Amino acid sequence: MPDGGAVARSLFAVLATTVLVLLWISGPAALWVAGAGAVAGAIGLQDSPGGRIARVGIASVQMGAAVLLGTLTASFDIVFVVAVALWCFVAGLQWAVGGNAGLVGAGATALLVVAPPVAPTVASVLLPTLLTIAAGGVQAALIAIWPPQRWRTQREALSDAYRALADEARQIGADAGSAAAHILDPSLRDAFIDTQASRRPEAYHGGHRPPERILATLRALRESPGVKDDDVTRMSEAAAEVLDAIAGQDHTARRDTEHGLVRLDATVTRLSGPEEALAQRLSRQLREVAKLRFPDLNRADLISPVRNAAQVVRSHMTLTSPVLRHAIRLSGAVALGVAADRFAPVAHGHWIALTVLMVLRPETAHTYTRCVGRLAGIAAGVVAASAIAAVVHPSGAVAALLATACVAVTYAVHRTGYIAGSVALAAATVFLLDIDAATSGATLEDRLFSIIIGGGLAVVAHVALPDHALTRLHQRAGELLKSEIDYAATVIKAYVHALDRQSDTVTSAWQRAYRARAGFEAASGAARVNTRALRRWLRSYRTALNAVTASCAALEDSLPPHPPAALTREFIAAVDDYIDALRGAPATPAAPWTVDVAALTAAAQQVRERAAGVTGDDGALRVLVAEIASITRSLAGIASISEPISAE
Numbered sequence: 001m002p003d004g005g006a007v008a009r010s011l012f013a014v015l016a017t018t019v020l021v022l023l024w025i026s027g028p029a030a031l032w033v034a035g036a037g038a039v040a041g042a043i044g045l046q047d048s049p050g051g052r053i054a055r056v057g058i059a060s061v062q063m064g065a066a067v068l069l070g071t072l073t074a075s076f077d078i079v080f081v082v083a084v085a086l087w088c089f090v091a092g093l094q095w096a097v098g099g100n101a102g103l104v105g106a107g108a109t110a111l112l113v114v115a116p117p118v119a120p121t122v123a124s125v126l127l128p129t130l131l132t133i134a135a136g137g138v139q140a141a142l143i144a145i146w147p148p149q150r151w152r153t154q155r156e157a158l159s160d161a162y163r164a165l166a167d168e169a170r171q172i173g174a175d176a177g178s179a180a181a182h183i184l185d186p187s188l189r190d191a192f193i194d195t196q197a198s199r200r201p202e203a204y205h206g207g208h209r210p211p212e213r214i215l216a217t218l219r220a221l222r223e224s225p226g227v228k229d230d231d232v233t234r235m236s237e238a239a240a241e242v243l244d245a246i247a248g249q250d251h252t253a254r255r256d257t258e259h260g261l262v263r264l265d266a267t268v269t270r271l272s273g274p275e276e277a278l279a280q281r282l283s284r285q286l287r288e289v290a291k292l293r294f295p296d297l298n299r300a301d302l303i304s305p306v307r308n309a310a311q312v313v314r315s316h317m318t319l320t321s322p323v324l325r326h327a328i329r330l331s332g333a334v335a336l337g338v339a340a341d342r343f344a345p346v347a348h349g350h351w352i353a354l355t356v357l358m359v360l361r362p363e364t365a366h367t368y369t370r371c372v373g374r375l376a377g378i379a380a381g382v383v384a385a386s387a388i389a390a391v392v393h394p395s396g397a398v399a400a401l402l403a404t405a406c407v408a409v410t411y412a413v414h415r416t417g418y419i420a421g422s423v424a425l426a427a428a429t430v431f432l433l434d435i436d437a438a439t440s441g442a443t444l445e446d447r448l449f450s451i452i453i454g455g456g457l458a459v460v461a462h463v464a465l466p467d468h469a470l471t472r473l474h475q476r477a478g479e480l481l482k483s484e485i486d487y488a489a490t491v492i493k494a495y496v497h498a499l500d501r502q503s504d505t506v507t508s509a510w511q512r513a514y515r516a517r518a519g520f521e522a523a524s525g526a527a528r529v530n531t532r533a534l535r536r537w538l539r540s541y542r543t544a545l546n547a548v549t550a551s552c553a554a555l556e557d558s559l560p561p562h563p564p565a566a567l568t569r570e571f572i573a574a575v576d577d578y579i580d581a582l583r584g585a586p587a588t589p590a591a592p593w594t595v596d597v598a599a600l601t602a603a604a605q606q607v608r609e610r611a612a613g614v615t616g617d618d619g620a621l622r623v624l625v626a627e628i629a630s631i632t633r634s635l636a637g638i639a640s641i642s643e644p645i646s647a648e
Contacts, residue, residue, distance in 0.1 A: 006148035007411050010041035011404050013138050018400040018435065021131055027396070027436035028116050029128040033135040034400055034432055036063045038407050039107040040136035044143040046100060053140045059104045060136025066108040068129040070115030077117070077342040084353075085335035087112055092327030095362045096316045097309045106357045110429075113338055113353040116438040155249075157191040161211040162247035162289075168218050169243060172236040184211055209577070210289045214243075217282045224275050235267040235279050242286050246293050254294045261287060320468040322475070326362035329461035333360060336457055346450060348442035354429060355454025358422065360461065368459065370418060375455040377422025379448060384423070385430035386444040394434050403431035470534075476516075476523035477541060481595070481638065483509075483516035484548050488631055489579045491555045495624050496563050496572045506556060513549070540637075547634040551627040558623040566615055574610040578603040578628060582635075597636045604632040 014037035022030035040063070044056045069087060073080045091105030111132070118124060147155075164183045192208045221236070242264055245256035264286065268279045316323045333356045341349025359374045385406070388394075394402050406428035413420040430447070433439040467475070490499075490509040499505050524538055581596065581603040611625045 003148045003150055006045055006146075007408065009142055009146060010045065010139060011038075011408055013142055014038055014041060014135075014407070015400055015404045017135050017138055018404075019397050022396055022400065022435065025127065025131065028118075028438060029131050030400070031114065031432060031436040031439065032063075032067050032111050032128055032132045034403060034435060035107065035111050036060065036067075036132045037135040037139060038428075039063065039104060040139040041142075042411075043100065043104060044139045045148070052143050055100075056136055056140040056143065059108075060133045060140070062104060063108045063111055063136065064129045064133035066112040067115070067132045068125065070112045071118075071125040071128055072120050074115035075117045075119045080115075080117075081335055081339050081342065084109075084113060084338045085331045088334045089327045089331040092330040092362075093313045093316070093323060094309075095326060096313045096321075096323040101309070102362070109334065110354055110357055113334065113357075114350050114433065114439055116436070117342075154191045157188045157208075158211070158293075159247040159249065161188050161208075162243045165211060165214055165218065166240040166243035166247065168215065169236045169240040172218065172221050172232065184215060210285065210292070214282065214285050214289070217278060217285060221275065221278050221282070224278060225273075229271075229275070231267065231270045232275050232279075235264065235271060235275075238264040238267045239282055239286065242290070246286075246289055257290050257294060261290060320471055322362045322467050322471055325465055325467055326360070329458075329465050330356070330360055333454075333457040333461040337454055340453065346453070347446045348439070349450055350433075350439065351442070351447050351450030352454040352457065355451045356458050356461075358425065358429075359455055359458040368462070371455065371459055371462070373419045374422045375451065377419040378426040378451055378455075381423040381426025381428075382430055382447045382451065383444065385427040386447065389430065389434065394431060395437070395440060396435060399431045399434035399440070403428050403435070406431060473520075473523045476520045478594070480513070480516040480520040480545065483513040484545055484552075485582055485595070485635075487513040488548060488552050488555075489582050491552050491559065492575060492582075492624065492628065493579055494559055494563075495555070495620065496567060496575045498563060502559075502561070506559070510552075510556075517545075544634050544638045547637075548631055551630045551634070554623065555627045558620050560620050564621065567621075568610070568613055571607070571610040571614050574603070574606045575624075578607050582631075595635045595638065600632055600635060604628055 014034060017037055018030050018034040021033045040056050040060050043059050044052055046052070046055075066087065069083055070080075073083045088109055091109050092102075094105040095102035161184050168183055188208045188211065221232070224232075238260065242257060242260035245253055245260050248256065261283075264283055268276070268283050271279050313323075318324065334353045337349070337352035337356050340346050340352055346352070355375070355378060358378055359371050361370065363370055385402075388402065392398065392402070406424055410421060410424035410428060413424055433442070466472075487506075487509040490506055493499065494502050494506060578600070581599040607628055608625060611621065614621060
């Protein structure tokens with residue numbers, strides 16, 4: 001959940017731009033601007049490192065392209081249905097890049113399917129397209145000029161840390177015996193540790209870790225035998241310049257960093273002996289930090305991310321890919337919904353296509369349950385919004401205000417679950433459509449009738465083109481692994497952090513793991529297990545996960561009611577790092593959940609080392625360290641099991 005100030009600024013911009021376009025241009029343009037602004041704002045507030053402006057820009061251009069296609073073809077029914085089918089196929093393939101990319105594609109498609117059947121003119125085509133892109137540009141400008149407070153706090157903490165590291169680098173060779181015990185402010189870790197966050201994008205994990213790794217390398221250089229050598233001194237000065245440039249916030253910081261890295265590499269080539277390996281490690285670490293700080297560093301052109309995404313999509317152009325099958329299902333179901341709107345006597349039939357877009361996901365592991373849950377949420381949101389509309393009769397600016405309020409509610413309930421999010425999103429959609437006279441005026445019966453048809457199309461699409469049996473089994477296995485990891489992370493966190501309703505939280509995590517195990521067993525029973533490799537994989541996978549469950553049960557049995565007072569800050573930080581490494585990053589819908597064994601093993605080793613500094617004889621602490629080691633071994637065993645590529 002982004003901080004309230006950032007959400008308020010984003011939604012105020014959505015409301016302001018919508019009202020201005022409504023007053024000066026037209027209702028359809030205002031509807032597109034409102035939808036594009038809401039989607040771009042959500043993308044801009046994603047908690048991830050760097051590149052936010054570029055992502056918002058790419059999303060805005062895609063939504064502008066959807067509006068352009070809609071205004072050009074909406075007045076020609078057959079052409080419009082074909083255009084929607086082709087667009088939905090491409091939008092469905094975006095799930096190969098990631099969940100956010102797939103949702104942006106769905107949002108852009110929603111702007112396309114609500115295009116009114118008006119004959120195209122230069123003004124009716126170009127003006128809405130440019131305004132849609134501009135609505136996203138406003139959100140990008142807000143993020144660039146006035147980022148959320150959390151990001152500002154982290155940026156300032158990192159700047160202070162890199163300046164301190166620059167001072168430390170300059171001391172190498174000058175006075176090797178006077179290294180301070182700690183030069184990094186503890187607030188650096190506090191700025192990035194969020195005990196309420198479940199998981200974040202992989203690149204964003206532990207923004208405090210790169211400075212800590214750089215500090216360890218600098219300390220190793222201090223203790224090396226050739227520290228007084230002139231080449232080492234020059235290298236450390238060059239490293240200090242790079243660190244100062246990375247810490248800088250002015251417009252020359254990126255250029256200074258790039259030039260500093262070139263000078264650093266030149267000094268590293270002059271070294272030999274143990275200092276050479278340490279200097280090369282320092283150079284690699286500084287390059288990694290520079291790429292996080294400046295995502296476009298050393299990038300030849302701005303469309304490289306698009307090219308990389310295209311390569312990922314091409315790798316999924318096989319019939320066994322869940323993403324390709326989702327794209328086919330989405331294309332067919334939405335096209336049928338649009339055809340029903342245009343050719344069948346269905347009032348306000350655009351709700352059919354919108355329902356398909358909100359319900360259909362490439363979720364192999366829990367397709368039908370989530371379809372039903374989302375349908376129930378959409379119906380509840382429509383009923384609630386229709387009740388408000390029956391009293392207020394919103395249109396124009398009033399509808400825009402209510403839609404903005406519902407988007408705010410969507411932000412607030414997002415972490416509650418997908419059903420609550422569907423309720424708020426459906427209510428926001430009702431009021432968004434009321435902005436324009438062409439899409440407003442639907443009765444509750446019209447909306448619910450179309451929602452039922454749209455939900456039926458989504459389910460029938462899955463029945464007609466189900467996912468490959470082995471793919472479904474792998475996805476279920478990944479879902480089970482994720483649930484077991486969440487269970488382990490919750491129990492481990494309870495040892496070092498006071499959790500609200502600790503017993504209920506741990507029990508809830510266990511219940512999710514239990515349900516995931518039932519789903520995995522159901523998928524394995526439905527698959528045709530005709531090969532020895534598949535049977536061996538299933539047996540090994542079950543054994544490893546049973547070991548993880550046993551470790552979690554042992555941890556739960558020894559769980560103290562409150563974290564022990566003797567725990568040191570360093571040990572708690574090491575456990576937090578282990579939890580981050582354990583949870584990892586969300587897999588894309590195209591790949592099952594996996595574990596970064598190298599990061600997990602390093603974090604477990606750090607926990608063992610920090611546990612030696614905890615005073616007192618605490619049995620719960622010994623159990624925690626021992627079971628962390630056991631969980632790490634079990635997960636490493638799972639990662640080493642090669643998945644079969646055929647069930648027959």
